[in-house]
Amino acid sequence: MTTMKRERRKEAPDKREEILNAALSVFVEHGFGASRMDEVAKRAGVAKGTIYLYFPSKEELFKGLIENVASPPLEALQTLVDTSDADSEQLLRTMFAFVKRELLGTERRQVIHLILTEVHRFPDVARFYYENVVSRALGFLRTIMERGVARGEFRDCDLVRFPQLMAAPLPMAVFWSAIFEPFAPLDVDRFMDTHLDLLLTKLKVKS
Amino acid sequence: MTTMKRERRKEAPDKREEILNAALSVFVEHGFGASRMDEVAKRAGVAKGTIYLYFPSKEELFKGLIENVASPPLEALQTLVDTSDADSEQLLRTMFAFVKRELLGTERRQVIHLILTEVHRFPDVARFYYENVVSRALGFLRTIMERGVARGEFRDCDLVRFPQLMAAPLPMAVFWSAIFEPFAPLDVDRFMDTHLDLLLTKLKVKS
């Protein structure tokens, strides 16, 4: 009856979002298969059935989670690639900085690990992830390279056909952090920098 | 009933080994969570209960299995690195050929995938793996590079400090094959060649 009666309402943090956050933490902690909807519900502060008002199944919840986590950085990258007027080297440097900061430097790193370890048993999700995330991200890399070649800033080489090679340190870093970090830490920043240097050495050499 | 006690062990084609082999194939096919002890038993040709005479639980079976599958390729690499009298570039090329043929070109690729996807749930296995497999393999790479630099064949660069970078395409290729192959195939051989070319461009440039 007082004005504070329901603190929840003040924030009204979108129940869907709450569920996604809860799912994120539970899935990251236990993996998708070992996570129980009961626990997602408990952490989200809702009843089990409520989850199913927002997501038709556990698998769709997983998809929603992927989308939720991947969208902001993808949009940011899209904007970067579309609007930057820097030269290609600078653009690539900016992109690597972004990946270090936004992907490897946040909990998103764990989500990538989650996806990579769980997705193979759900072909449906795998396809979704490929089409909505992976191919878009690789497309950005390919665009940068093709543009660099067209402008005469980059050398034309097989890297253009294998953007996966430019992205290869990402899974390595993600897995290393998730598995070996406690006893064999990796300086992810310098690791990425070294890779960037490797790429630029190739791309900038006059052929 | 008692005088036969010793002979029995001789005849048995090592039931423990049979179970481990069966487990390997089942786990590779379905992953840890989705594998059923029933199927392991069936493939091993034993009763379900028998597995529990050799391994106290499904987890221990997995651990026992995973600690036993990396030795042969490592021995081959050890020999290669120790005995080759080729120049450093040639040695690196031989090593890449070996990885393409023995790791990525066989079912071992799926074993690597299995390990990468499941090992984070077994920290002690992770440690075992790091110490006995990963650090040894990375050590080979580091050795080749250091030797190359010492001989003046390779340029001294940060790659020496990040052998993980030379190995980064391995997890990428393994995951790509396991997850996206059906709808976005990757030419793993050319993928690895391109990476090798990338490395050599860096290592061979006169600074």
Next chain:
Amino acid sequence: MTTMKRERRKEAPDKREEILNAALSVFVEHGFGASRMDEVAKRAGVAKGTIYLYFPSKEELFKGLIENVASPPLEALQTLVDTSDADSEQLLRTMFAFVKRELLGTERRQVIHLILTEVHRFPDVARFYYENVVSRALGFLRTIMERGVARGEFRDCDLVRFPQLMAAPLPMAVFWSAIFEPFAPLDVDRFMDTHLDLLLTKLKVKS
């Protein structure tokens, strides 16, 4: 808010009736157990909660519904039996024609099926049904027969004591249609005609 109290009831096209109609169609389609209140609400054009303003539970909704669906055909039969001046055979033929046309030839067939399959779970509905529907309908048959015997048109036989026998093809036809129709269709019209012929053969034989 209060002066409108009476008018509301006038405008509303009897929401209770809407719900009952919706419930009838849903229950007929799926049976009691498989019917969802959600769908009843949707077909009635009301919110789920609204149903509970008119019926305290799904069971009571079903009971309210089932007690209200048998009257019109009974009134028609009542009129038929009371006013017809045809001879007894003709009256019986008219009655069978009515049953074929009005019960077996319309969706009412499915309503009968619904009642027969679900009523055993609601003993008070069963009693209501016996007293208000079944015994009345059987009474018509008995009346026709007794009158036929009294007039010397029908032979006096045990059929008079078992009007259920004259009605027995009804449940058979209803169930056959509901269960076996797709792979073993029954020509219900000729089925009923054959039964009528059977009855008349008995009733008209000079003893």
Next chain:
Amino acid sequence: MTTMKRERRKEAPDKREEILNAALSVFVEHGFGASRMDEVAKRAGVAKGTIYLYFPSKEELFKGLIENVASPPLEALQTLVDTSDADSEQLLRTMFAFVKRELLGTERRQVIHLILTEVHRFPDVARFYYENVVSRALGFLRTIMERGVARGEFRDCDLVRFPQLMAAPLPMAVFWSAIFEPFAPLDVDRFMDTHLDLLLTKLKVKS
């Protein structure tokens, strides 16, 4: 250690049979849909999972139950029809006596009711029931009639084409017993006798 240690073993009443009996009593009591596997297990004196060692699903358990209940009388009828050397009227009388005694006079009556009320939601089971029970039983009736006609004992009439008509009192009796028995009992024996008389009146008249 004593000889009585496990009384269970003495009877060893076939766990599958125990489960079927339990299922019979539970399904008859609550209907198929409302029955819980938990309760079947409890009444069978086994764990829930044990049921699934014998039946792959609740629906298959239902099928097993139907088969189990229907087989013995069907075999008996088969033998009767195949081996009897009585005349057709006598054979029909024997058959009706059998139905009265073995179907309507035992718990099988309730199983028939169960099937008729539940089967329409499981097209699979419906087909199974039609093919394994209904069409066989109707086949017996048709055989008797055709044989009777061929021998000149029965009149050739539409009854031959509608054996369902000869069986029509069965669902009527089953439902009456299940629904109205408490307040309007039906003398099922005389009911069936009257029907038989009705049939014979038709079949024996010289056309």
Next chain:
DNA sequence: GATGAATGAGCGTTCATTCAT
């Protein structure tokens, strides 16, 4: 009265593990 988001008990099914033989 009317709404519909939220609830949570309930169910069929699975499968790692046990244990009497």
Next chain:
DNA sequence: AATGAATGAACGCTCATTCAT
């Protein structure tokens, strides 16, 4: 040692019912 029938806890999902608005 070896078996495999039996166990029962666990889980994803449903849906009748409630209740704050």
